[in-house]
Amino acid sequence: AQSVTQLDSQVPVFEEAPVELRCNYSSSVSVYLFWYVQYPNQGLQLLLKYLSGSTLVESINGFEAEFNKSQTSFHLRKPSVHISDTAEYFCAVSESAGSQGNLIFGKGTKLSVKP
Amino acid sequence: DVKVTQSSRYLVKRTGEKVFLECVQDMDHENMFWYRQDPGLGLRLIYFSYDVKMKEKGDIPEGYSVSREKKERFSLILESASTNQTSMYLCASSWRGNTIYFGEGSWLTVV
Numbered sequence: 001a002q003s004v005t006q007l008d009s010q011v012p013v014f015e016e017a018p019v020e021l022r023c024n025y026s027s028s029v030s031v032y033l034f035w036y037v038q039y040p041n042q043g044l045q046l047l048l049k050y051l052s053g054s055t056l057v058e059s060i061n062g063f064e065a066e067f068n069k070s071q072t073s074f075h076l077r078k079p080s081v082h083i084s085d086t087a088e089y090f091c092a093v094s095e096s097a098g099s100q101g102n103l104i105f106g107k108g109t110k111l112s113v114k115p
Numbered sequence: 116d117v118k119v120t121q122s123s124r125y126l127v128k129r130t131g132e133k134v135f136l137e138c139v140q141d142m143d144h145e146n147m148f149w150y151r152q153d154p155g156l157g158l159r160l161i162y163f164s165y166d167v168k169m170k171e172k173g174d175i176p177e178g179y180s181v182s183r184e185k186k187e188r189f190s191l192i193l194e195s196a197s198t199n200q201t202s203m204y205l206c207a208s209s210w211r212g213n214t215i216y217f218g219e220g221s222w223l224t225v226v
């Protein structure tokens with residue numbers, strides 16, 4: 001069965017510092033991997049996704065994630081965070097074979113960026 | 116842009132009431148989902164549907180039912196609301212295993 005582990009429930013950082021939000025998954029088949037972001041009182045928005053091809057994927061606001069099959073990881077990174085990046089981040093996995101599109105989510109990591 | 120609309124953002128209901136949460140998507144997506152979000156537990160799938168009148172149980176279907184009479188609309192029903200169903204409910208849709216798009220969420224408080 002699939003599962004997703006986000007190792008840190010909360011990550012406090014100072015503005016302009018680098019950040020890494022960790023995500024590990026388990027699955028017996030090929031997977032699609034996603035990072036979603038949730039700002040306060042809002043739904044989830046897709047940040048970036050890995051479906052196939054290059055293992056390094058990027059978002060439009062400076063985040064990137066690298067699919068590492070041997071370590072079953074999909075960690076999210078940003079070299080310099082802004083106050084506006086404060087949000088909760090969810091890693092998710094979907095099986096790529098015969099999938100109805102259902103996602104399995106991690107429990108989320110709250111990123112708090114301080115001035 | 117894809118739009119997933121949840122008609123009620125904030126609801127307060129009494130224990131034992133029947134509750135309907137409505138969700139509409141405007142992109143002709145085949146798949147629709149209802150998730151529940153609780154602090155420290157992340158998102159848990161309640162039900163999903165991959166076609167009109169089709170439904171599949173997710174991880175926590177107990178106490179809930181769903182209805183999908185039209186492709187664009189997916190309703191979550193709490194037959195007899197209980198206090199442990201106080202939560203944030205998120206509707207989502209996707210096209211054949213592609214990216215899932217979420218609504219803004221419905222905050223339900225059962226008193």
